[in-house]
Amino acid sequence: MTHRVEQTTDPAAFLALAGEHLAADPVLSTVVSTTLGRAVDDPQRPEHPRWWAAVLDGDHVVGVGMRTAPFRPYPLYLLPMSEDAARALGGHLVATGEDVAHANGARASVEVVLGVLAEARGGGARVLEHDRLWEATRVVAPTGVRGSSRRATEADLDLVTAWCQAFMPEADRQAGRPPREGEGEHLDREWAADRVGHGLVWLWEVDGEVVHLTAHSATSFGVSRIGPVYTPAEHRGHGYAAALVAEVTDRILAAGDRACLFTDVDNPVSNGVYARIGYEPQTEMVRMELVEAGALTTPGPA
Known part of the structure; x- marks a missing residue:
């Protein structure tokens, strides 16, 4: 089977090319589709790398990856695809000289693409974090919890910004890892203002004090993704x-x-909470990085 890769910095062009593929499994494609939707609405090019790539077999898209993350080290994000498709994408990145050393996404895809890059560069790859995608088709609401919810407003922007920026570093600590460089820096005041302005941030109050934040993404292909979720x-x-x-x-x-x-996966608290309220695991995800061959003697979390 022969695959070819089409790469573009034009979000509208990529949506036209790969939209049907993304819509076929909108939960799996949620990160790509929401990122793509925001880029179509605001096509101004950022300073960080931003592109999308489709792997095609004939006229059919069989794999999708992107490099759009607005935070260091600007990782790839990869959806599930066959090993042959992933090898084709990895080979394309080698051929184009793409300066990438980190990837997130579907575990098998990440392993193959980074494996191709590692082979070309004479190094290896190691796992930084295991993640899991969950979906809820029903809700089992807890009872007896004090307080009530409300939507965040512009008056809450300082608190929302501070809590969103604390979310990822503290999640690392809960999982037993030191926070990584750049972790959460993209969840800044501009990000928070956009989410609050679109009514996508909720707060929980007890006796007039805000004690928790839950945000979610805008709907894309009929799917909304919960996060960040933060309690001081x-x-x-x-x-x-x-x-x-x-x-x-x-x-x-x-x-x-x-x-x-x-x-x-290494945070038992959050996994237990979501399972109890009705979320069910769907797909195993991973974050990996390229390393020099000698560095593999001190691997990251397995």
């Missing part, structure tokens, strides 16, 4: 995350859309 350390253990994620998920489902989220 002093308010954890009271069920606030479960209560608000369940409520926001129920709102998404009631609107006729599908709800999904990602978890870090």
